[in-house]
Amino acid sequence: MYFTDRGIEELAERRGQESVTFDWLAERLRDFVDLNPEFETATERLATWLARLDDEDDE
Template identity: 80%
Template sequence: MYFTDRGIEELVERRGGEEVSLSWLADRLREFVDLNPEFETPVERLATWLARLDDDED
């Protein structure tokens, strides 16, 4: 188990029944980076990965 799994599990446990828009998620990611600028690169990588999930891998 990765350390991040605990946070993901907590997220699912506390908010798993909610529906949110991608705009809401983007705003929360921006807010997080504003408060924690050292995480700018990992958040950018996560956002890019999510944005490209349906892209065909050629």
């Protein structure tokens, strides 16, 4: 188990039953980067990965 898995598991346990829009998620990611600018690159990579998840060209 990676260290980050604990946060992912907590997210799933606490909010796993909720539904959100990608607009909501994008706004939370912006808020996170505003508060934690040192994570801008990782957050950008995650957002790009999520945006392109279904692109057949990236496989």
